[in-house]
Structures are given as C-alpha cells and as structure tokens.
Amino acid sequence: MQDIFRFRIAIQTILDYKKTTITLTLLFMLISVMYAGMFPAFKEPLEEMGETGLFDSFSNFFGPATFDMATYVGFLNLELYQIFWMIILGIVIGFIAASIVSKEIEGKTIDLLMSNPVSRKQIVFEKFIGLIPMTLIINFGTMLAVIGITIVIGEELDFGNLFLTHVASVPYFLAILGIAILISVIINEKMKASITFIALLMGMYVIETMSKTVPDYESIGVVSITHYFVPYDTLKFGDFNIGSALILICVTTVCMVISLIYFEHKDITV
Amino acid sequence: MNVIETNNLTKYYGKIKGVEDLTLSVKKGEIFGFLGPNGAGKTTTIRTLLGYLTPTRGSATIFGRNIEDDIVEIKREVAYIPGDLNIYSHMTGKEFLNYFAALRNREMTLLNELLVIFDVPLDRKLKGYSKGMKQKIGIIQAFMDDPEMVIMDEPTSGLDPLLQQKFYDFLIKQKKRGKTMFLSSHILGEVDRVCDRVGIIRDGNLIALEDVETLKSKRGKKIRLKIKEKPETFAGPKDMKVKDGWIEFIAINDIDSWIKKFSKYTIQDLVISDFSLEDIFIHYYED
Numbered sequence: 162m163q164d165i166f167r168f169r170i171a172i173q174t175i176l177d178y179k180k181t182t183i184t185l186t187l188l189f190m191l192i193s194v195m196y197a198g199m200f201p202a203f204k205e206p207l208e209e210m211g212e213t214g215l216f217d218s219f220s221n222f223f224g225p226a227t228f229d230m231a232t233y234v235g236f237l238n239l240e241l242y243q244i245f246w247m248i249i250l251g252i253v254i255g256f257i258a259a260s261i262v263s264k265e266i267e268g269k270t271i272d273l274l275m276s277n278p279v280s281r282k283q284i285v286f287e288k289f290i291g292l293i294p295m296t297l298i299i300n301f302g303t304m305l306a307v308i309g310i311t312i313v314i315g316e317e318l319d320f321g322n323l324f325l326t327h328v329a330s331v332p333y334f335l336a337i338l339g340i341a342i343l344i345s346v347i348i349n350e351k352m353k354a355s356i357t358f359i360a361l362l363m364g365m366y367v368i369e370t371m372s373k374t375v376p377d378y379e380s381i382g383v384v385s386i387t388h389y390f391v392p393y394d395t396l397k398f399g400d401f402n403i404g405s406a407l408i409l410i411c412v413t414t415v416c417m418v419i420s421l422i423y424f425e426h427k428d429i430t431v
Numbered sequence: 432m433n434v435i436e437t438n439n440l441t442k443y444y445g446k447i448k449g450v451e452d453l454t455l456s457v458k459k460g461e462i463f464g465f466l467g468p469n470g471a472g473k474t475t476t477i478r479t480l481l482g483y484l485t486p487t488r489g490s491a492t493i494f495g496r497n498i499e500d501d502i503v504e505i506k507r508e509v510a511y512i513p514g515d516l517n518i519y520s521h522m523t524g525k526e527f528l529n530y531f532a533a534l535r536n537r538e539m540t541l542l543n544e545l546l547v548i549f550d551v552p553l554d555r556k557l558k559g560y561s562k563g564m565k566q567k568i569g570i571i572q573a574f575m576d577d578p579e580m581v582i583m584d585e586p587t588s589g590l591d592p593l594l595q596q597k598f599y600d601f602l603i604k605q606k607k608r609g610k611t612m613f614l615s616s617h618i619l620g621e622v623d624r625v626c627d628r629v630g631i632i633r634d635g636n637l638i639a640l641e642d643v644e645t646l647k648s649k650r651g652k653k654i655r656l657k658i659k660e661k662p663e664t665f666a667g668p669k670d671m672k673v674k675d676g677w678i679e680f681i682a683i684n685d686i687d688s689w690i691k692k693f694s695k696y697t698i699q700d701l702v703i704s705d706f707s708l709e710d711i712f713i714h715y716y717e718d
Contacts, residue, residue, distance in 0.1 A: 169533045177521065269517035273572070275483065276511035277534040280503045429483040430444070431474060431515055 174291025182295040190306035197310040207231040233316040242392035258341030259358040260351035261288045296334045326395040332409035333390035339416030346424040432459045434611045439489035448635045449475030464626030465615040472635040473615040510573035514584030520558035542575040562589040580611040651683035659697035
C-alpha cells in the first residue's frame with residue numbers, strides 16, 4: 162500500500178513536463194508583460210471609444226466589465242484574463258492533459274508501465290497529480306510577471322485582488338485537468354483526445370457567451386465551466402465566489418472518479 | 432507446485448475469438464514454451480493473464496492469486512517482456528531503468544550481471560536505440576529485480592544469434608535457481624533448445640500440451656535423400672514428399688529397414704536428423 166504514497170509516476174510526470182512547464186511559464190509571462198505594457202498607449206484611445214458608446218455592443222459578449230476597459234483593471238481582465246488566461250491557457254493545459262494517458266496507450270508504453278506492481282487507478286491518479294505543479298507554476302509565474310510590469314509602468318492595481326484572482330483560477334484549471342483526463346482515458350489516440358478537449362472547451366465557451374447575449378438562453382450557461390470563473394469580479398472587487406469554486410472542484414472530482422472507474426475496466430489491447 | 436493455473440480461460444473481443452477454454456498449468460522452476468503462429472492467441476492469453484484484458488469467462492491464478500482480484504500483488508513477483516516493445520523514447524537507458532526500479536521498490540539484485548551480458552548504451556536516449564538494444568533493455572528491466580517468474584512474448588525477436596544464445600544461457604541459469612519462465616514463440620528452434628514443456632495453440636485453442644522430450648521422441652527421425660534414379664521410383668511411405676529432387680519422409684522406429692532399402696538405389700546424398708519441433712509443428716498445423 163505504501164507504494165501509492167511514493168508518487169513515483171507523478172514525479173516522473175513532473176520531470177517529463179519540466180521543459181514544457183518552463184517554456185509555457187516564460188511564454189505566458191511574456192504575453193502578460195506585453196499586454197499590460199501596452200495599456201499606457203491604449204488608455205486614451207480607449208477612453209475616447211468609451212465616450213462614443215462603442216463598448217455597448219461588446220458588452221454583450223464580455224459582460225459589464227467591458228465598460229471598464231479604459232481602466233487598467235478592465236483592460237487586464239479583458240485582454241489578458243478572459244482571452245489568454247481562460248481560453249488559450251485552458252486549451253494549452255487541457256491539450257496536454259488530454260494526451261497524458263492516451264499517448265501511453267497509443268505509443269504502447271502503457272504495456273511496460275503496467276507490468277510494474279502499480280494499479281490502474283494509481284496510474285491515472287498520479288498522472289493527474291503530476292500535472293498540477295505545471296498548472297500552478299504557469300499560474301503564479303504569470304502573476305509575478307503582472308506585478309512586475311504593473312510596477313514598471315506605474316499603474317494602480319490591488320495586488321491582493323490579483324493574488325486572489327490567481328487563486329480563484331486554480332479550481333478552474335483543476336476542472337480542465339479533470340475533464341481532459343477523462344477524455345484521455347476514453348480515447349486511445351492522443352491527437353484525437355486533445356482535439357476533442359478543445360472542441361468541448363470551445364463549445365462550452367460558445368454556450369456561455371450565447372447564454373449572455375440571447376435572453377431566452379440565460380440559464381444554459383451553467384453547463385459551461387467558464388461560467389464559474391469570472392476574473393473581473395475578483396480582480397476589481399476582490400470577490401471570491403466560494404460556491405463557484407466548489408462547483409469546479411466537484412466537476413474535477415466527478416471527472417476523476419469516472420476516469421478511475423472507466424480505466425480500471427478498460428481492455429488494453431495491442 | 433503450479434505457478435500458473437488457468438481454467439477455461441476465454442477472451443473474446445466482441446464476437447472475435449482471442450482464446451477459448453484454455454486450461455493449462457505451468458510448474459514452478461520450468462521453462463514453458465507457448466507455441467503458435469501469429470494470430471493464434473498467444474498474446475491474448477498473455478495479456479489476459481497479466482490483467483491487460485478482462486477474461487470473458489473462465490479464471491486463472493498466478494502464485495495462487497486470482498488474476499482478476501490481485502493483479503498488483505501478482506506483478507510484484509511476475510515481470511513481463513511485451514512482444515511489441517515500446518519504451519519511453521525521451522528517456523535515457525539509465526533514466527528508464529531508474530524509473531522502473533523506483534516503481535518496483537526493491538533491490539535490483541541482478542542489474543549488474545544483466546548489464547554485463549546485455550550491454551546497452553545507458554547514457555543514450557532510448558529513441559536512438561536500435562531494435563536489438565531495445566530488446567536488450569526490455570530483458571534487463573524484466574529480470575533486474577530477480578522476479579519469481581518472467582512472462583515473455585517472443586523475447587528473442589531483434590536479437591542477433593550470439594545474443595540469443597547468451598539469452599538462452601541466462602534463462603537456463605535462472606531456471607536452475609528455481610525461477611519460472613513462460614515464453615511465447617513462433618520460432619521452434621528456440622523452444623526446442625530451452626523449454627521443458629510446450630503448449631501449442633491454434634485458432635485460440637490449445638491443441639497440444641507435452642514435455643518437449645516426449646514430443647520429440649514420439650516422432651522418430653526425419654530422412655532426406657537424393658538418389659540417382661528418378662525420385663518417383665523410390666518406394667517410400669505414403670506421406671513421402673519430393674522437393675527439389677530431395678525425397679523427404681519420416682521414419683518411426685524402423686531406421687534399419689529403410690537403410691537396407693536404400694542400398695537398392697544409388698545414393699547421392701543422405702541426411703538423417705532428429706524430428707525437430709518444427710516438423711511436429713507443421714504436422715499439427717496440417718491436420
């Protein structure tokens with residue numbers, strides 16, 4: 162029993178993704194510095210746009226935060242968090258996680274891995290654990306980059322709220338990992354699994370956007386995980402919605418439990 | 432004591448038969464050969480025994496433990512060399528062996544000995560390994576912690592003849608130390624050389640299960656001869672064959688009478704050999 166607590170597969174997963182973690186962290190740090198650094202140049206044109214009422218049409222898609230776009234917090238939220246954070250980083254992490262089991266099956270390395278005294282549950286669970294450090298490092302690395310650039314350009318930002326936003330994004334990314342791993346244990350080809358994940362996340366995002374723009378569809382947004390992470394509320398007001406975080410943790414747990422049960426009974430053919 | 436016991440072990444992939452009603456036992460300290468052509472069900476049997484596939488019906492135990500309930504415990508004492516060996520290509524040989532040693536979590540008592548026999552470039556990435564090197568590291572990982580049994584799916588594919596011989600020597604040495612080995616093969620010479628008993632599988636069904644020696648002694652000698660006269664004129668047995676001018680047939684316990692018969696012809700060439708498993712094999716598959 163004690164073998165489970167040695168987390169050897171998890172440690173190996175962390176090592177396997179060491180380079181990817183460093184690359185992605187640097188990339189997202191760079192992107193955040195670039196976007197935040199652009200704000201001083203955009204500030205005046207954005208204020209003028211706001212006066213002409215142009216934001217009204219966008220507000221359908223990005224919510225009330227749109228009206229705040231000419232401020233630093235609003236700009237960060239829209240340019241960085243809503244697009245690069247929730248969608249692009251969500252896709253990148255989910256893309257990797259969706260291949261985590263399927264690539265071992267497709268590449269047949271699972272045969273040798275399973276020849277060791279490790280249970281199937283242990284393999285799936287430790288792979289999940291092994292991906293969490295990557296998610297956290299990208300997450301808080303980016304946060305540090307945002308703090309740095311904010312100080313450099315001399316804009317005002319509540320760093321406590323910023324920290325809380327990054328903490329609030331943890332359950333969101335855990336849910337992404339959970340969903341992606343579920344896909345990964347079901348689909349045996351890694352590329353197919355990754356693409357299925359992207360389609361699912363984009364589908365959820367579209368549904369949620371639709372629920373905001375089309376009055377009759379208001380309630381369908383609840384099926385999307387993007388519904389449960391609203392960076393603007395935390396970044397601007399320091400609101401941390403515990404209920405939403407719990408829902409995301411539930412999604413993660415349910416996906417993982419199904420993954421463990423499904424993988425336990427799956428035939429591993431050659 | 433039986434190490435493996437299967438009882439009507441059956442695996443269907445949907446409607447396609449993999450293996451059906453397999454009942455056999457493997458004894459402690461023997462080398463068991465599992466013979467059959469490609470697609471006969473060898474790999475399906477092995478993968479079912481090792482928990483990769485769930486049996487459709489029937490049951491099996493390894494070291495007295497049920498394969499469906501206790502597979503993790505079983506794998507502490509049973510190692511596996513897959514037929515289609517795929518290793519983590521991004522790791523070096525050393526990283527790979529360290530990873531697996533950590534998963535086994537016990538002393539790697541045979542590692543140094545194995546590294547001397549099966550020399551592999553440990554600091555090179557596995558993606559740069561040739562097929563033979565991969566096979567060697569596959570053998571090393573299986574035996575390195577000296578497990579009680581190793582199940583091997585065509586383990587010598589990719590090894591040159593010299594290494595094959597080293598591998599057979601190693602297997603025999605392990606056997607003398609009381610270890611059990613189960614190896615599947617379609618190469619008969621291999622089974623002929625190292626195995627104590629053999630099970631022959633065809634179309635998912637076990638068709639023979641015997642001691643290698645008994646099997647061979649039953650079948651007499653194989654005679655091949657070339658005569659100056661037309662081969663067709665030779666009064667051989669009914670199952671005599673003529674191939675490229677050679678007359679071929681099997682003599683069972685009556686070599687003497689055949690030799691006397693040969694004296695009536697002008698012999699150009701003559702080969703009398705033991706009936707190899709290959710011949711037996713062909714015999715079983717021709718039925």
